[in-house]
Amino acid sequence: MSAAQPMHEITQLMQQHTDAWVMAVSAFGVLREDEPMSRHTTLGVGGPARWFIRPKNRDALMATMAAVPLGVEILPLGRGSNMLVPDGGFDGLVIDLSELNDSKFDGCVVSAGAGVRMGRFSRLCADHGLSGCEFMATVPGDIGGGVAMNAGCFAQQVSDSLTSIEVVLRSGELKEINAADLNLVYRHATLPAQSLLVSATFELHPDSPIQIRERMRTMRSRRSATQPLSQPNCGSVFKNPEGDHAARLIEAAGLKGFQIGGARISSQHANFIVNEGEASSADIVELIRRAQRVVQEEFDIKLEPEVRLIGEWT
Ligand SMILES: Cc1cc2nc3c(=O)[nH]c(=O)nc-3n(C[C@H](O)[C@H](O)[C@H](O)COP(=O)(O)OP(=O)(O)OC[C@H]3O[C@@H](n4cnc5c(N)ncnc54)[C@H](O)[C@@H]3O)c2cc1C
Known part of the structure; x- marks a missing residue:
């Protein structure tokens, strides 16, 4: 564009x-x-x-x-x-932020703009023989969203290798922040209010490109075997509660395949909600609330959405 x-x-x-x-x-x-x-x-x-x-x-x-x-x-x-x-x-x-899509390699230290696709980033790192972000090959977001969410899977996450970020504050000023000051926990980073991440710097470790690519292939095929990737979705809807899996709880509550309007809890993976074609946001949020209510009633566990609900919801 x-x-x-x-x-x-x-x-x-x-x-x-x-x-x-x-x-x-x-x-x-x-x-x-x-x-x-x-x-x-x-x-x-x-x-x-x-x-x-x-x-x-x-x-x-x-x-x-x-x-x-x-x-x-x-x-x-x-x-x-x-x-x-x-x-x-x-x-x-x-x-x-998709136009901020440059990346820079300096030995094991790599900086990427907020708009670099995580999939592309992981492939570039593999080309440079750098390991630590193989999982990004399977996550469809950008570096900015990946850091903001502390994205991760297959026992890797952004916080394992992130060293610092640059943000633009609401005033328009640029600021560098160390990763240690971002409160990077499971699927969460604390950025200054109303700021925008511009770039992120990672420190990776050297490995054989062939082995790195092989790990990426294995991750991709495990994912496509277990998740409904052919339908519109947002990945895991809920965070996994401590010591359990949201998908297991939703399935055990009898909601796998349950549909409201055009939104359905995937019959393949119960922590995914798929848009069957004509879903509205209201259908999806109603399904989220239903899953939370039923899991709370059945198991006394509060499911917390991983997907970011933007703006006001009634
Ligand atoms: C099929 C599928 C599989 C997925 N699998 C995984 C997985 O395995 N692990 C995982 O962690 N996630 C997964 N996800 C969820 C999602 O891809 C990640 O959370 C990803 O990091 C979001 O990136 P994004 O660029 O799409 O962010 P967006 O959805 O655009 O934004 C997410 C949040 O980050 C904020 N944000 C985005 N960019 C910036 C920026 N530059 N500065 C400040 N804030 C910003 C947004 O305002 C929003 O609050 C999956 C999603 C799908 C559709």
Whole structure:
């Protein structure tokens, strides 16, 4: 997709808006209004973002953050593989970081932009004979989303090798933060409020590219044998409670295959909700609430969503 905003779109925006900040940020990348979030989430659901921008580079991102009034809520967007946006949409500015997609190798130390796909990153690391992020070959998000979620699987996670990150603060300033200060725990990182991760630095260890690629292949085939990857989904919907598995609990509660509207608890893996084609966000959240309620009643265990519920839900 082009990083430059077509002139007719800018002219249209100029005719529609007198807000100075909207005009200012339209120079920094592709800016859209009322952009359907269903186009940007792997569940394929979600209403319109009031504003949506894809800054063309890091400077444009910093300038965007500095120009947007503090009253406008921002939502960082990676690949949208772990977020559920309401059908009513998001009343703020979504910032798509996919143009920040450079990576730099220096021995075992690797830095990657927020918009680098984790799959691509893991392949590049394999090419350089660097091990420690093989699992990323199977996770469909970007580096920014991966760090924000402390993504992981197959006994590896981002926090094993992350050393530092750079963020753009709400003021537009750039800040470096050590990984030790991010409170990286199971599927969670604490970033400064309303900040955006720009890049992440990892320290990996040398290994044979052939063996690294072999491990990645094994992980991919284990995943495709057990998960409903052909249908829109967001991966694991719930975090695994201490010492147990959300999928086991949901299945034991009799909910495997259970459907509300166009959303179904996968018959293949009970911690996945799939969009059968016409699901709404409301269907999905109702299914989430149902699973939480039934598991709580049956086993006295509170399932905590791993998927990020964006904005307001009634
Ligand atoms: C088929 C499938 C399999 C999956 N398997 C796994 C798995 O094995 N392990 C696992 O951990 N996850 C898994 N996931 C979930 C998801 O892919 C990960 O959580 C991933 O890290 C999310 O990355 P993303 O770029 O899609 O983030 P998004 O969904 O775009 O965003 C997730 C959250 O991070 C925030 N965020 C995104 N980018 C930034 C940024 N640059 N700065 C600040 N905040 C940001 C967003 O605002 C949001 O709150 C799976 C998902 C799918 C669809």
